[in-house]
Amino acid sequence: MVDQNMVGTKVHFTWQVERGKIAEFIAATGDSTPIYSDKEAAAAEGYQDPVWPPTFTPVPLKWSGVLYNLFSTLGMPVHKLMHAEQSYQFHREILTGDTLSGVMEVKSITSREGKSGPLEFILFETVFVNQHEEEVLQEEMLVVVRS
Amino acid sequence: MHTMRQTFEQLNVGDEVVRLVKLAITKVQLVRYAGASGDFNPLHTDDSVAQAAGFNGVVAHGMLLLAFMTEAVTSWIPRRWFKQIKTRFKSVSGSGDILTITGVVKEKHIENDSGIVTCEIQIADESNDVKASGTFQAAFPLGKE
Numbered sequence: 001m002v003d004q005n006m007v008g009t010k011v012h013f014t015w016q017v018e019r020g021k022i023a024e025f026i027a028a029t030g031d032s033t034p035i036y037s038d039k040e041a042a043a044a045e046g047y048q049d050p051v052w053p054p055t056f057t058p059v060p061l062k063w064s065g066v067l068y069n070l071f072s073t074l075g076m077p078v079h080k081l082m083h084a085e086q087s088y089q090f091h092r093e094i095l096t097g098d099t100l101s102g103v104m105e106v107k108s109i110t111s112r113e114g115k116s117g118p119l120e121f122i123l124f125e126t127v128f129v130n131q132h133e134e135e136v137l138q139e140e141m142l143v144v145v146r147s
Numbered sequence: 148m149h150t151m152r153q154t155f156e157q158l159n160v161g162d163e164v165v166r167l168v169k170l171a172i173t174k175v176q177l178v179r180y181a182g183a184s185g186d187f188n189p190l191h192t193d194d195s196v197a198q199a200a201g202f203n204g205v206v207a208h209g210m211l212l213l214a215f216m217t218e219a220v221t222s223w224i225p226r227r228w229f230k231q232i233k234t235r236f237k238s239v240s241g242s243g244d245i246l247t248i249t250g251v252v253k254e255k256h257i258e259n260d261s262g263i264v265t266c267e268i269q270i271a272d273e274s275n276d277v278k279a280s281g282t283f284q285a286a287f288p289l290g291k292e
Contacts, residue, residue, distance in 0.1 A: 021183070028179035029214040030170060033221055051226055054217035058210050062185030078188055079200075083209035087233035087281075093226075 002074050002109050002120055002145065009106045011070055015060035017052060017098045026053055042095075052094035057139050061126065066104060074106070076122065076145055084121065085142035092136040099131045107140075117147035152223065155262030155287040158252055164266060165250025167219035172207055174242045180211045197241075207240040212270050212279050219248035220268070224285050232268070234281030244272045253282065262287035 019037075026036050034041035035051045042050045061067040071078060094100065107123040121144055128137040158164070177191050186208055189196040194204045213234055220229055240246065250268040257263070264287060269280035 024179075025183040028176060028183040029211060029218065030176070031214060031218040033218065033226070035226060045225065045227075053214070054221070054226070054229065054232070055210055055214045058184040058186060079190070081188075083236055085233070085235045086210065086213055087231065089231045090229060 001111070002076060002122060004109055006074050006106050007109055009070070009073070011066050011104050013060065013064045013066040013102050013104070015064060015100045015102065017094060017096050017100065019050060019096045021059055021063075022050065022053065022056065022096065025056060025059060029053070029055075047093065047095060049095040049097050051096075052098075054088065054090065056094075057088075057126065057128075057137070060100065060102065061104070066102075070104065070106070070124075074122065076143070080146045082144045082146065083141070084144045085140070087140045089138040090136075091138070092130070092134055094128070094130065094136050098136075100128045100136070102126055102128045114146070119147065120145040155255065155264065155289060158255055158264060160252050160254065162252045163249060164252055165219045165223050165248060165268060167215070167222055167248045169215050169218075169246050169248070171243055171245045172211075172240060174205060177205055177207060177211070177242070180208055184208065184210065186210070202239060202241070204241050207242075207244070209236040209279065212236070212240060212246070215246060216248050216268055216270055216279065216283075219250065220283055220285075223250070224287075228285045228287060230263075230284045230286050232281065232283040234268070234279050236279045238276055238278055240272065240278045246270050246272055246278065250283070257289070260289060262289050 036053050104126040107125045109122050111120045124141045126139045130136050181192050190206050191208050197205045248270045250266040253267050254265045264285045268283050269277050271277045
């Protein structure tokens, strides 16, 4: 069981938005929207640099180590986790070259009886701020721990 | 090729505005997504682990399906009009699945000089098994398209 007292736990991280990592990500998803990789295409839509793909957040959360460290702190075994829900609010554009700082918070821990035993639902909220102190993105991720 | 996008005024509740059919998911794609995202849960890349967990084979990352959904949205509207998306993962997808994303207008209203359009969105396989569904919101600039 995940300790209820962990609600409110916050972890901080920073992340530099790199072109190469975005290229690798869109090659995997097969998203050929040109503004994510092509500087001229981005410029044609009024951006100074290529743009962050909408679902790029796993890259900083996982590669920075912050997410798995938090799972470990909470005692959430990775092989028992399922992703239940995900939401994004896009406040401002994020561009290649930006330096983001983020705060990930454990918002709630709830449990209920599932078909094959108890399930625990952990809600994480992450807020991303850019180098100009502007809030750019908010995400909520609901993860289930199967028994 | 771009089909003509409707203006905010022309949109009606019930209109299907988003439709994208993705290429079949491959095991190599799941390995690439694992590397790109940093999610190395072997459920996504190792058939024996997935089978031991009760699945037929490797399971696609939920966030890969959400990437497909957002690609479908931005093939309808420009990225900067895309304001939010909320989705629930309902069933698993795997190698060989050909997934189709559809979006239908659910509500529209004017707020702060923007045309706010809320759509229902889903991603389903060829047997119409819905893998994930939810809603997204777009903000259309008014009077200049």
